[in-house]
Amino acid sequence: MAKGIWVYVEQRDGKVKKVTYELLSGGRKIADSLGEELCAVLPGKGVAGLAAELGEYGADKVFVLESDSLENYTTDAYANAVADLARQNDPTAILMGCTVTGRDLAAQVAQKLGTGLMTDCTEMALENGQLVFTRPIYAGKAFVKASCPEARPAMATIRPNIIAIEKAGRSAEVVSTAANTGDIRQVIKDIALQISTRPELTEADIVVSGGRGMKGPENFKILEELADVLGAAVGASRAAVDAGWITHSFQVGQTGKTVSPVVYIACGISGAIQHLAGMSSSKCIVAVNKDPEANIFKVADYGIVGDLFEVVPLLKEEFKKILA
Amino acid sequence: MKIVVCMKQTFDTEAKIAVDANGKINKQGVSLIMNPYDEFAVEEALRIKEKTAGEVTVVTVAGPEGQDALRQALAMGADKAVLVDPGMDEIDEFTTASILAKAISEIEYDVLLGGFRAIDDGSAQVAGRVAEILGIPVVNVITKLEIADGKAVANSEIEGGSQTVEVALPAMFTAQKGLNEPRYPSMKGIMQAKKKPMDKKVLGDLGLDAGQVAPKVKAISYFLPSARAAGKIIPGEPADAARDLVKALREEAKVI
Numbered sequence: 289m290a291k292g293i294w295v296y297v298e299q300r301d302g303k304v305k306k307v308t309y310e311l312l313s314g315g316r317k318i319a320d321s322l323g324e325e326l327c328a329v330l331p332g333k334g335v336a337g338l339a340a341e342l343g344e345y346g347a348d349k350v351f352v353l354e355s356d357s358l359e360n361y362t363t364d365a366y367a368n369a370v371a372d373l374a375r376q377n378d379p380t381a382i383l384m385g386c387t388v389t390g391r392d393l394a395a396q397v398a399q400k401l402g403t404g405l406m407t408d409c410t411e412m413a414l415e416n417g418q419l420v421f422t423r424p425i426y427a428g429k430a431f432v433k434a435s436c437p438e439a440r441p442a443m444a445t446i447r448p449n450i451i452a453i454e455k456a457g458r459s460a461e462v463v464s465t466a467a468n469t470g471d472i473r474q475v476i477k478d479i480a481l482q483i484s485t486r487p488e489l490t491e492a493d494i495v496v497s498g499g500r501g502m503k504g505p506e507n508f509k510i511l512e513e514l515a516d517v518l519g520a521a522v523g524a525s526r527a528a529v530d531a532g533w534i535t536h537s538f539q540v541g542q543t544g545k546t547v548s549p550v551v552y553i554a555c556g557i558s559g560a561i562q563h564l565a566g567m568s569s570s571k572c573i574v575a576v577n578k579d580p581e582a583n584i585f586k587v588a589d590y591g592i593v594g595d596l597f598e599v600v601p602l603l604k605e606e607f608k609k610i611l612a
Numbered sequence: 613m614k615i616v617v618c619m620k621q622t623f624d625t626e627a628k629i630a631v632d633a634n635g636k637i638n639k640q641g642v643s644l645i646m647n648p649y650d651e652f653a654v655e656e657a658l659r660i661k662e663k664t665a666g667e668v669t670v671v672t673v674a675g676p677e678g679q680d681a682l683r684q685a686l687a688m689g690a691d692k693a694v695l696v697d698p699g700m701d702e703i704d705e706f707t708t709a710s711i712l713a714k715a716i717s718e719i720e721y722d723v724l725l726g727g728f729r730a731i732d733d734g735s736a737q738v739a740g741r742v743a744e745i746l747g748i749p750v751v752n753v754i755t756k757l758e759i760a761d762g763k764a765v766a767n768s769e770i771e772g773g774s775q776t777v778e779v780a781l782p783a784m785f786t787a788q789k790g791l792n793e794p795r796y797p798s799m800k801g802i803m804q805a806k807k808k809p810m811d812k813k814v815l816g817d818l819g820l821d822a823g824q825v826a827p828k829v830k831a832i833s834y835f836l837p838s839a840r841a842a843g844k845i846i847p848g849e850p851a852d853a854a855r856d857l858v859k860a861l862r863e864e865a866k867v868i
Contacts, residue, residue, distance in 0.1 A: 388771050392752045395740030404828025407735045429629040439828040473749035474777050481773035536789050551867050562625050572867045589843035592853045602854035
């Protein structure tokens with residue numbers, strides 16, 4: 289008897305990623321409709337203290353998978369531990385965030401369990417008692433609605449910033465289990481995290497992006513200043529990345545990251561189809577471009593036709609006033 | 613060193629997508645390219661081949677049209693190509709990975725490479741599944757790969773940074789942009805590619821049947837996103853426009 293909607297808790301150094309709370313909030317509704325438990329799966333070392341907080345966001349139960357070999361994420365250790373726990377408990381579904389780690393882990397766990405996986409989903413719903421996921425294909429130029437009708441657990445990774453976080457204020461039952469991490473073949477030699485005071489691009493509520501109109505790497509400073517006033521992340525179009533002005537990890541678009549912030553501010557970005565694919569699910573799009581014919585104005589909710597080097601610093605001052 | 617690259621032909625990044633009368637994605641008249649991430653994988657394979665006097669085999673699961681991407685890889689310098697036509701109406705990543713793994717298990721390999729995702733279905737899971745079926749480790753989203761003494765050291769992207777990972781070979785690696793600059797096929801390469809072996813198989817040739825690799829995930833429907841309507845252009849001098857825009861974001865859109 290399969291039971292339980294599972295949410296994988298993504299954490300690094302004891303800090304839970306926001307997408308985990310989003311999945312718990314969305315998973316709570318699914319679990320209630322199915323009359324099943326919502327379970328958080330928390331692998332790591334010294335992470336048991338995070339369990340209480342997961343109850344607040346809706347988990348009925350938290351499986352704490354403790355092991356020294358789970359201190360840093362490795363594909364093998366995490367996939368073995370999660371798949372082993374799933375084999376013992378036979379859940380209905382496993383949800384993970386569509387992050388770099390979530391994608392990596394989900395594929396291995398799905399294959400270990402011989403089941404189906406739908407990735408980067410932007411919607412999940414119950415239709416006739418069946419979990420149905422909607423996911424973008426062709427980088428958002430089309431969507432497919434799909435399900436995993438027979439194999440269990442049904443697995444999906446959900447795009448960050450899609451589900452609104454709602455606290456449920458439960459106190460979760462904590463089940464601590466020794467993790468079965470198996471043979472770990474990836475040896476982590478070094479971890480280099482970029483020190484940034486800005487939020488992660490895919491998680492940010494506001495993104496300030498620059499394109500060819502930035503004219504050079506030095507000019508990204510004005511976007512960073514605007515971003516810092518807004519608590520925003522900085523992004524870029526492929527044109528700016530290909531010109532070598534900013535590294536690929538900032539690229540938004542079909543061959544970069546897909547973002548769904550509340551506000552996306554496109555500066556000097558023409559709006560090529562490849563860029564639109566990565567940001568058109570943003571709630572509100574703002575464009576600043578000196579070319580009134582630029583494609584970006586066809587999708588923007590608000591636009592200013594003007595010189596970004598003049599407009600962006602003015603916007604920064606105006607935002608400062610209202611956010612002060 | 614024997615290198616196998618899993619690859620795929622995809623729609624061009626500039627392609628407009630439409631749904632046909634049967635409710636499926638319309639493939640008529642769409643120009644096809646090698647998945648851009650697979651180009652990085654092919655290039656990396658060729659660089660390893662050049663350093664180690666190796667051999668590169670490219671493998672795809674596709675209908676006959678998939679040959680074009682394989683030929684491009686051969687023209688870049690790959691030695692052999694394998695195309696497995698599943699001959700099935702509906703497939704998923706489980707199907708593709710099961711077939712690829714079976715085809716690869718018949719080839720000698722030290723290094724497996726693939727793009728970290730394809731730009732069409734963007735699912736980023738086939739390579740990982742193939743590694744799992746073959747019982748070898750995977751390192752995803754790499755931007756650097758060094759191979760020596762039966763081991764590989766890769767830089768792989770993680771949330772907010774990167775890490776250096778060591779694995780013993782054989783292993784699977786998936787390529788991210790930044791790994792290398794793919795070469796263009798030379799005229800000589802294109803001519804030579806025509807004579808290189810292209811092994812076309814069907815499931816039966818691999819001892820598989822459609823039931824064994826039946827998809828786990830079923831598509832219910834395809835649809836296009838509702839078009840975003842163009843919004844307002846805020847008029848006026850820059851200072852006035854900036855002030856009015858911020859006001860609109862706060863009071864009208866209520867997003868700031």
